[in-house]
Amino acid sequence: SQQGEEDPQALSIQEGENATMNCSYKTSINNLQWYRQNSGRGLVHLILIRSNEREKHSGRLRVTLDTSKKSSSLLITASRAADTASYFCATVKIQGAQKLVFGQGTRLTINP
């Protein structure tokens, strides 16, 4: 079963605009990770945010985590055509076997 659910499923914006993707999950987690997947390629790790962290930055990426709402958001500022990809959140639950469970992803298209 999918632990994380991304919203929206697809997002299309103009180059230079900011893109925000959201992820909701169901059970308590150790950490939450965001990955990017370009078409036909493997996944690339973007950011890992731990359950005791609220916000994290990496270049043009900003990730927030709200454990009370069981949600996270990924903000990409000043988008570029090269940001066109699918973005997945993935969580590791506190209870049970340590497995990374992926959401279904948000397909982001940056229009030049």
Place this chain on the structure above:
Amino acid sequence: NAGVTQTPKFQVLKTGQSMTLQCAQDMNHNSMYWYRQDPGMGLRLIYYSASEGTTDKGEVPNGYNVSRLNKREFSLRLESAAPSQTSVYFCASSVQGAGETQYFGPGTRLLVL
């Protein structure tokens, strides 16, 4: 460093045939994983190996077997392929455990007719 490599890149099988997907990592990681990705979906864990010598079932293990040959290599075997196993298969590795950053291979596209 090549990172995580997978072979083959693409394979077509007939129903009932068998094959082994190979995965190797050169990052000295302890943990390795096999996922499948179906159209419009995220990745689902098939099997994982937390450390050399151990393997465990993931979310969708039926129809698959794995072997952790050594610290570098983790293979996935389909004994009798079925059309439902048509998918893209990704291997990944991490330093120690699923909670850390995972590094993915380029994937193997499998078509079962």
